[in-house]
Amino acid sequence: MLSLPYETLRLGVIGMGGFGLFATQHFLQVPDTQLIAIAGTFREQSQQAARRFKADILETPEELASRDDIDVVYLATPPSLHYQQALLCLNHGKHVICEKPLALTPDQGREMLALAQEKGLLVITNLMQxxxxxxxxxxxxxxxxxxxxxxxxxxxxxxxxxxxxxxxxxxxxxxxxxxxxxxxxxxxxxxxxxxxxxxxxxxxxxxxxxxxxxxxxxxxxxxxxxxxxxxxxxxxxxxxxxxxxxxxxxxxxxxxxxxxxxxxxxxxxxxxxxxxxxxxxxxxxxxxxxxxxxxxxxxxxxxxxxxxxxxxxxxxxxxxxxxxxxLYGELLRNFFTEQSDYLRGRIDKRRSTEENGLRSLEMAHQASLMAQ
The missing domain is CATH 3.30.360.10 (Dihydrodipicolinate Reductase; domain 2)
Incomplete structure (x- = not known):
């Protein structure tokens, strides 16, 4: 079980499009969660969210990943960016919550999970169902x-x-x-x-x-x-x-x-x-x-x-x-609450784990190859 030494979970978001904003608003309803910074391509939407939550707007994911005042990064970007951005954040010591799918290929997903395990970090896919x-x-x-x-x-x-x-x-x-x-x-x-x-x-x-x-x-x-x-x-x-x-x-x-x-x-x-x-x-x-x-x-x-x-x-x-x-919003809050409690050492079992994100990707990849 992981354990964080502080009470407030400090969040960074990469990708503040329509769904990124929707999910982030629900994550921030979980007590002791604070939005620190946003890096994304939808500039007007990002700026509006930053003003509302008193967060910084950053030009690049690299800037966000290197911040010392961010603990967890939420990736709400297109799937092809998940692998690169997750590795970036993990290598800077950040936990990662990733929109589905975990990555484009199982090999990418396995590399992400191996790096997270090596560093004692979380890289979880948002399987809120x-x-x-x-x-x-x-x-x-x-x-x-x-x-x-x-x-x-x-x-x-x-x-x-x-x-x-x-x-x-x-x-x-x-x-x-x-x-x-x-x-x-x-x-x-x-x-x-x-x-x-x-x-x-x-x-x-x-x-x-x-x-x-x-x-x-x-x-x-x-x-x-x-x-x-x-x-x-x-x-x-x-x-x-x-x-x-x-x-x-x-x-x-x-x-x-x-x-x-x-x-x-x-x-x-x-x-x-x-x-x-x-x-x-x-x-x-x-x-x-x-x-x-x-x-x-x-x-x-x-x-x-x-x-x-x-x-x-x-x-x-x-x-x-x-x-x-x-209901969708409630599921996002439930998902984030459980992952937060796990990070803080309050629980040691989760309904959704890193392996679930990889397993679902493996099946989807297998189906996609068979269908072509």
Whole structure:
């Protein structure tokens, strides 16, 4: 476990674009965090943020990395810059919080992690999905075996490209790494959080006619216990049609989550009395409908050539009132709080570690190579 000898965590930010500002504002809500300096390319936005938080504006990342009054650097720059900028900061003795992905290639990521370990520093990827209480509730269902074993899953991401002009760096694989690496790492990691380690067994992509831009990708990952999960990402939609759906199918039911930062959940299943009570404990205040009640010999069920008993078939709904943007901010605060507590020596275990950032990058890189 790492330990810092001071009470205030002094933050530097490289890259104060739209998301950099959004995340930084949430990080600074964590007690005893102070913004010291900003180095970035969006000069007007950087200057406005600097005035608000009484921080310095610096011309280059090198100036920021060499400051003695900065402890942690947050990298909110395009993926192709993460490797170089993280090494710069680590070599100046700074902890690094890096936007996803960790780097463009696993070799780069491994070098970053090795240097951080050598120097006793943190280099963590912002995989904030792990801090969503909804994600934790699904994990409890899996751990407690409330719907039987997971069998299959999918994530379908019909994303908007309305704000991504043809010249945006997102489409340039040399800068972004492509859709799997720039965007898909979140979801490879999310299912690994639930299901254990995975490896890619197939992947494809579709290029936009007339432009050659990679606009749609899909992959199949085999997780532990032979659970196959399909991932689809397509950046093709008007903003008003941007939508996502995630599902896990179990032996005795299924769970569906909506939004890429999941805010709503629907559970369908056949359960016994004890399982029903545990579900209500996990989802306090949930609404549920009873589709069927079983008694006598009808309580005996059979699936996968195995017998079990159930007393009713249910459909449970949870979380419909949560605002996605507000939840997103909460996850950023939860992520930064845990990493801060780890740095200060208050905790010795984290939901998201350096290895998670590397593992998600390895899967994304494997999928990207297979798809070409």
């Amino acid at each position: 792990r801090y969503n209480p909804m994600i934790g509730r699904v994990q409890q269902i899996i751990k407690r075996n409330l719907l039987g074993k997971p069998l299959h899953g999918y994530f379908e991401n019909y994303a908007s490209d309305e704000g991504l002009s043809p010249s945006h760096w997102f489409w340039n694989r040399e800068i972004s790494g492509g859709i799997f690496i720039e965007h898909g790492v979140h979801f490879f990691d999310l299912f690994e959080y639930w299901l254990g380690s995975g490896h890619v067994v197939g992947a494809q992509r579709v290029l936009r006619p007339g432009s050659g831009l990679e606009e749609q990708v899909q992959a199949t990952v085999r997780y532990e216990n032979d659970v196959l999960v399909n991932f689809y990402h397509g950046f093709t939609q008007p903003g008003r049609l941007d939508r996502q759906e995630l599902r896990i199918v179990f032996e005795h039911g299924d769970i569906t989550l909506e939004e890429w930062v999941p805010t709503r959940l629907k559970l369908r299943g056949i359960v016994n009395e004890e399982q029903m009570q545990q579900l209500l404990d996990i989802f306090p205040g949930a609404g549920f409908d009873i589709s069927a009640v079983y008694g006598g010999p009808d309580r005996k069920q059979r699936g996968r050539h195995q017998d079990f008993e159930a007393f009713q078939k249910i459909e449970l709904h949870f979380g419909h009132e949560t605002d996605k943007q507000h």
